[in-house]
Amino acid sequence: xxxxxxxxxxxxxxxxxxxxxxxxxxxxxxxxxxxxxxxxxxxxxxxxxxxxxxxxxxxxxxxxxxxxxxxxxxxxxxxxxxxxxxxxxxxxxxxxxxxxxxxxxxxxxxxxxxxxxxxxxxxxxxxxxxxxxxxxxxxxxxxxxxxxxxxxxxxxxxxxxxxxxxxxxxxxxxxxxxxxxxxxxxxxxxxxxxxxxxxxxxxxxxxxxxxxxxxxxxxxxxxxxxxxxxxxxxxxxxxxxxxxxxxxxxxxxxxxx
Amino acid sequence: xxxxxxxxxxxxxxxxxxxxxxxxxxxxxxxxxxxxxxxxxxxxxxxxxxxxxxxxxxxxxxxxxxxxxxxxxxxxxxxxxxxxxxxxxxxxxxxxxxxxxxxxxxxxxxxxxxxxxxxxxxxxxxxxxxxxxxxxxxxxxxxxxxxxxxxxxxxxxxxxxxxxxxxxxxxxxxxxxxxxxxxxxxxxxxxxxxxxxxxxxxxxxxxxxxxxxxxxxxxxxxxxxxxxxxxxxxxxxxxxxxxxxxxxxxxxxxxxxxxxxxxxxxxxxxxxxxxxxxxxxxxxxxxxxxxxxxxxxxxxxxxxxxxxxxxxxxxxxxxxxxxxxxxxxxxxxxxxxxxxxxxxxxxxx
Numbered sequence: 001x002x003x004x005x006x007x008x009x010x011x012x013x014x015x016x017x018x019x020x021x022x023x024x025x026x027x028x029x030x031x032x033x034x035x036x037x038x039x040x041x042x043x044x045x046x047x048x049x050x051x052x053x054x055x056x057x058x059x060x061x062x063x064x065x066x067x068x069x070x071x072x073x074x075x076x077x078x079x080x081x082x083x084x085x086x087x088x089x090x091x092x093x094x095x096x097x098x099x100x101x102x103x104x105x106x107x108x109x110x111x112x113x114x115x116x117x118x119x120x121x122x123x124x125x126x127x128x129x130x131x132x133x134x135x136x137x138x139x140x141x142x143x144x145x146x147x148x149x150x151x152x153x154x155x156x157x158x159x160x161x162x163x164x165x166x167x168x169x170x171x172x173x174x175x176x177x178x179x180x181x182x183x184x185x186x187x188x189x190x191x192x193x194x195x196x197x198x199x200x201x202x203x204x205x206x207x208x209x210x211x212x213x214x215x216x217x218x219x220x221x222x223x224x225x226x227x228x229x230x231x232x233x234x235x236x237x238x239x240x241x242x243x244x245x246x247x248x249x250x251x252x253x254x255x256x257x
Numbered sequence: 258x259x260x261x262x263x264x265x266x267x268x269x270x271x272x273x274x275x276x277x278x279x280x281x282x283x284x285x286x287x288x289x290x291x292x293x294x295x296x297x298x299x300x301x302x303x304x305x306x307x308x309x310x311x312x313x314x315x316x317x318x319x320x321x322x323x324x325x326x327x328x329x330x331x332x333x334x335x336x337x338x339x340x341x342x343x344x345x346x347x348x349x350x351x352x353x354x355x356x357x358x359x360x361x362x363x364x365x366x367x368x369x370x371x372x373x374x375x376x377x378x379x380x381x382x383x384x385x386x387x388x389x390x391x392x393x394x395x396x397x398x399x400x401x402x403x404x405x406x407x408x409x410x411x412x413x414x415x416x417x418x419x420x421x422x423x424x425x426x427x428x429x430x431x432x433x434x435x436x437x438x439x440x441x442x443x444x445x446x447x448x449x450x451x452x453x454x455x456x457x458x459x460x461x462x463x464x465x466x467x468x469x470x471x472x473x474x475x476x477x478x479x480x481x482x483x484x485x486x487x488x489x490x491x492x493x494x495x496x497x498x499x500x501x502x503x504x505x506x507x508x509x510x511x512x513x514x515x516x517x518x519x520x521x522x523x524x525x526x527x528x529x530x531x532x533x534x535x536x537x538x539x540x541x542x543x544x545x546x547x548x549x550x551x552x553x554x555x556x557x558x559x560x561x562x563x564x565x566x567x568x569x570x571x572x573x574x575x576x577x578x579x580x581x582x583x584x585x586x587x588x589x590x591x592x593x594x595x596x597x598x599x600x601x602x603x604x605x606x
Contacts, residue, residue, distance in 0.1 A: 019557060020421040029425050103393070104402045129538065132420055133405045138361065138393035147362060147469040150390045153532075163472070168386040169485070169541075170533050171476035173358075177469040187522070187539055188532055223402035227415060227428040235564065238585035240576075244598045247570060248606075250586045256489075256547040256568035257514075257603075 003060035004157070004179075006049045007119040009110060010042040010064055010079050012072040013130040020130075026228045029130075038075040041125025043082070043192040044185040048155060049123055050083035051190060057157045061085050063117055067101055067109060068092055073208065080203035081195030087208040088113065090216070103131075105220035107139035112216045114144060120180040121162075126151050137184035147177035151186040292321030292413055295349075295372060297382035297391075298339060299359070303331040305338050308486050309388075310447035312381040313345060315440040317448065318410045319379055322346040326460065328367060330354035333457075340455040343448050349375070349460040358471040359387045365394040366465040372399065374461055377435070379413070384439040384542075385485075396437035403437045404429060408444040422538040422561035442485060443544035443565060477531050484534060487517035489547045492536055492563070495523035496552020496573065496592055503529040506551070506596045513603040519543065519563075521553045537562035551592040555580030572596065 014020055015035040023030045046064065053059040064079035066072040067090040076087035090109065092101060101109065114122060127134035141148035149155075149164035153172060156163040160179045165172050167186045195203070213220055241247045251257045294316035299306035305327070316323035323344055327335050328351040336350040349371055356364055368391075372380060380395065382388035384406040396403035408426075409417035415430045416438065484490065491511045497503045503524065511518045520530035522537055536543055538561040548566035553559060555571070555578055563569070564583055571584035572595050581587040588595060 014421070016558070020424045022425050029421055102402050104397060104400075107397060127539075130421055132418075132422065132538070133403070134389055135393035135396070135403050135405060138390065139397035139403075141361075142365060142394040142397035148390075148394065149469070151386070167532060168474070168476075171474060171531075173474035174472040175360075175469050176472050181469075188526075223433050224404070224429045224431055227411075227430050229420075229428075230426045232419070232423060232426050232564075235569075235583045236585075237582070238569070238587060240581065240587040240589060242588075243590075244588070244595055244602055247572075247586055247588050247599065248602060251547065251568065251570060254568045254585060256570070 003058035004052065004121050005060050005117065005119045006052070006062045007110070007114060007117060007122045008042070008045045008049050008062060008064050008079065008084060009106070009122070009124050009136070010046065010066050010075055011039040011125075011128045012036050012066065012068050012075045013039045013128055016040055016129055022229050022231050026230055027226065028229055036071065038078055039125050039128045041127060041129075041185050041187070044187070044189050045123040045125055046079045046082045046084060047190045047192040048185060052155070052157060053083070063088060063119070065110070065113055066090070067106060076208060077200075077203050078195060080206045080208075081200045082193060084206075086206050088211065089208060090211045090213060092213065101220055102222050102224060103133050103135035104139055105222065106136050107143055108218050108220055109213070109216055110136070110140050111143045112218065114140075122182050124182070124184045126184040126186055137182050141182040144180070144182070147181040148184075149175050149177065149181065150184040152183050153186050153188040155183060155189070291378065292319060293375070293377050294319055294321060294323045294379040294381055295375060295377040296323055296325045296345075297368065297380070297388070298325050298327045298335070299383065299385065299387050300327055300329050300332055300335045303329075303334055305335045307447055307450065308385065308442050308483070309383045310342060310450070311383050311440050311442040311445040313342060314445040314448050315381050315407070315410065315438070316379065317344045318445070319413060321378070321413075324349060324375060324377070326350075326368070326371060328353065328356035328364065328460070330357055336457045338450075340457055341453050342450050342455075343453040345453060345455045348455055348457045350457065351460045351462050353462055353464070355464070355467065359391060360467045360469055360471060361391045361394040362467040362469050363465040364391055365398055366463050368395050369398045370463045371460045372435070380435065380437045382439055383442050385442070388439045392437055392439050399435050399437065401433040401435050401437045402431065403439070404431060405439050406441050407438055408441050419561070422557050423564065424557060424561075441542060443542055477533050481511060482515070482517045484517040484519055484536070484543060485541055487543070488545050489514050489516035490519050490536070490543050490545045490549070490563075490566070491516045492519035492521065492548065492550040492553060493524055493530065494521035494550065494553030495527060497524060497529055500529045502593070506592070506600075510549070510596055510600045510603075513600045514547070514549070516547070516549070521556075521559050550580065551596050553580055554578045555583065572599075
């Protein structure tokens with residue numbers, strides 16, 4: 001085996017600590033002047049790729065990829081500061097408001113990138129915290145007809161076989177597959193590192209390839225139309241009780257006991 | 258004169274009748290006749306996973322016929338069991354041990370073959386670990402954009418789902434000819450498992466090889482109700498301080514209530530509880546009658562998984578904890594005093 005050529009797709013999302021607000025026209029969530037960051041699961045993907053290299057697994061290259069607005073380059077720089085060797089940015093025009101790719105479109109785009117870069121391992125986050133779809137990795141695996149191991153909490157590479165422990169309902173299961181394959185990361189996989197200042201400076205010099213959708217063949221158009229986006233119904237404000245007896249009697253009153 | 262008046266009254270009555278129809282189906286009556294759903298059921302060691310019947314419940318809401326699908330070794334018995342579920346028109350089963358572990362590499366081609374053969378318009382499965390792993394692979398093979406974790410159905414092509422950890426509710430309309438969908442179990446209560454009688458037929462088996470090999474599993478054993486479907490859930494957070502305290506306080510409270518045990522991500526990450534107990538955006542979604550939590554601050558990622566609970570009760574020593582903004586009953590106090598007291602008082606009732 002010549003070595004791993006790892007592709008790590010990352011997504012720029014509203015920071016996980018920000019409470020999203022629905023816009024007045026009920027067409028989307030307000031994104032202007034809101035703090036954005038790398039999707040937390042994608043940080044785990046980059047971290048795992050870098051750790052594979054640190055564990056002396058032969059890693060030829062780690063390529064970070066993002067499709068999104070011009071500002072998505074910021075998170076590609078973050079990925080490179082964490083240890084990715086270079087970045088690819090497919091700039092998506094946001095002007096029409098319909099610019100965002102759906103998971104199927106991203107998977108089709110990634111298939112092209114995998115073929116071009118000759119990647120043999122793609123590590124993705126299990127879901128993005130904005131759309132919460134959790135589809136892209138599995139879709140890419142289908143399009144490439146590769147093995148998939150989703151919600152990984154442990155990854156071991158031995159030669160060209162990969163052993164992945166994945167989180168399932170009620171516990172964990174372990175799978176074994178041969179490269180090439182797709183892995184999606186779960187929270188317990190690792191603890192992502194902070195990019196150090198020297199590494200942030202170095203990342204500025206790493207190559208970042210800029211592309212547009214026109215550079216790729218295929219139909220990446222959206223299949224879903226947003227009818228509306230609304231705020232969830234608010235819960236009625238509850239009451240505070242003084243003591244345990246108060247809690248029990250209130251719960252009885254509400255019919256919960 | 259009279260006849261004109263009568264006609265207009267009739268017309269009005271007819272229009273009103275049409276408007277008062279509960280669903281959009283009459284407008285699409287031609288479509289409704291063609292609408293047919295395949296509900297993918299889960300089984301483990303020859304036993305039907307009852308929570309996967311949520312897919313059947315959602316299929317019934319769509320209208321049209323509902324066919325259920327199950328595959329694995331010894332699944333004829335599962336199919337016969339599912340045949341008692343009301344509202345299923347037909348059950349397709351594929352008897353083959355290769356599908357026991359639900360590996361998407363061979364399960365997805367299996368489903369695709371049966372979908373094409375049956376000409377189904379809607380493919381539904383639960384938004385469980387099994388459904389989440391499998392369905393996007395099926396969708397991509399069919400060149401469809403899947404719709405994940407729906408909580409409501411507006412019409413045959415329009416669905417409602419939470420986004421941003423449940424902080425926004427999205428209504429989407431799909432233009433795909435086949436709709437591949439995962440459904441949130443707590444939003445579609447499983448239909449009764451008695452009284453139905455259904456045709457059970459064998460499906461096609463393309464016998465695709467799986468390049469991925471299943472090695473082993475390690476499932477937490479529990480006598481308590483299943484977290485995802487329990488009527489009552491007690492949940493502990495970082496405030497419990499250690500695994501010892503979690504194990505001392507939470508199971509006793511759960512047993513006093515007959516509840517399942519859940520945990521916040523902080524508690525899971527700190528090793529207090531097994532990660533299969535995690536409630537939240539990245540863990541399980543629960544919507545029990547009672548969600549009683551102790552030592553949980555109420556971060557938005559946690560609220561995403563439990564805010565559809567009927568009654569939320571919280572014990573926390575910080576009166577400003579965000580959990581109190583959603584709790585119906587809040588008690589400010591030290592959980593190390595309050596939880597044992599609550600356990601004792603519930604037991605003595």
